Amino acid sequence: MAGVDEQSLDQFERERERERSKLGSNEEPRAIGDGNVLACHGQRSLSLYPNGNEHDNGAKHISLYLSIEERDKLSNGRKDWKVDVNFKLFVYDQKRHEYLTIPDAAGKVSSFDSSKTRWGFPRFLSLKKFKDPSNGYLSPRDQSCTFGAEVFVIRPWEESFTLIRNPDNNTRRWSFTNWSQLGAHCYSDEFEIGKRKWKLLVYPNGIAARKGKSLSVYLEVQRLTGKMQVYAEFHLRVLDQLKHNNKEEKIECWLSASDPKGGKADFMPSKDLQKKAKGFVCSDTLMVEVQIHAVSAKQSLKLVGAP
Structure with missing residues (x-):
């Protein structure tokens, strides 16, 4: 900057x-x-x-x-x-x-x-x-x-931020009930990890090029404005409610007010959700979990050479 x-x-x-x-x-x-x-x-x-x-x-x-x-x-x-x-x-x-x-x-x-x-x-x-x-x-x-x-x-300016590793209570789980009746997308309630506000976001039938083919899963940071940015490292998981053979992806990304979510459009094939033996949808409920390993705290700017 x-x-x-x-x-x-x-x-x-x-x-x-x-x-x-x-x-x-x-x-x-x-x-x-x-x-x-x-x-x-x-x-x-x-x-x-x-x-x-x-x-x-x-x-x-x-x-x-x-x-x-x-x-x-x-x-x-x-x-x-x-x-x-x-x-x-x-x-x-x-x-x-x-x-x-x-x-x-x-x-x-x-x-x-x-x-x-x-x-x-x-x-x-x-x-x-x-x-x-x-x-x-x-x-x-x-x-x-x-x-x-x-x-x-x-x-010239120097930009710096503090990275919080393994913040307290860094795992959240959300049950998306009435799965078969959900619309194009659905959010979890808001929660706080690492001094940031977050929501889980799912697209049951996929998004963009993966629409109709995949489940899309994201973590979305809340309340960013202007040019604020947040760096995050986290695992997203869709839980196997029968055998605990969970599907997970590790994500490392920068998030901003204009692009606040990190995840995968092709998180897993839609056909896997339809197979009861896979255990991902039970009693018309899908369970998604996020574990945040690192998140940036407030950024600071200063002139190069300034005390």
Whole structure:
């Protein structure tokens, strides 16, 4: 499961992640220095090459990059650290009061790590367009300009759960009476095992592709909502009431609100139920049992690296 830490443009302005870069009216832009760090916010910084980064095919353009700083703090001593982000870099059009925004490729996640600490655009904006007064990037009053970044840090999450092994009173048995008169499906009453609520569910004539051919038997977890999930290990049994030669199946599965039941559509052939000698249906009653061996308790989520 991923969370998103969003740095909005307005907040970016308030926290001064955008700085105004002063360029003297009689000077070339190089006066502020190639690769100059314009702004630094925590572990991120913005670097500008006013005449282009020629080593990155940025000649005759402004080159603008987002970098990771304070890498020692970020890595916490680990060599395999990584930060995934979506980001946009922009320059402010002071004439029209809008931003020229250059996003990274749509939907692309850029990964910063020890081998790649900087991402950006070597050809962010041509110097010809940048210096053209009609575009409004340079203020006619003081030859200042404004660059910035909008950063979405994609924060990984760890998911964990506690597995309860052999919970107390982990076996339940239910008698489905008037078996010959049951409809398409039938539930047991609700019961509790391992701090979860459950019901047994049978389809006397089968379900889906096994309809008319098999008895279908399931254990169904109750009261799950949203994206809740439960892991369970259990045995389902149809009891032989004469010779105790029970029919059983072991099930291991994840259950959810959208798919709450675990079991088998082809639990046993329908013809076996019709044979009195088999002992599965006696006095028009079928007996089903479940024994839960393990069930997950409440799940927890936390940010990777969080205490």
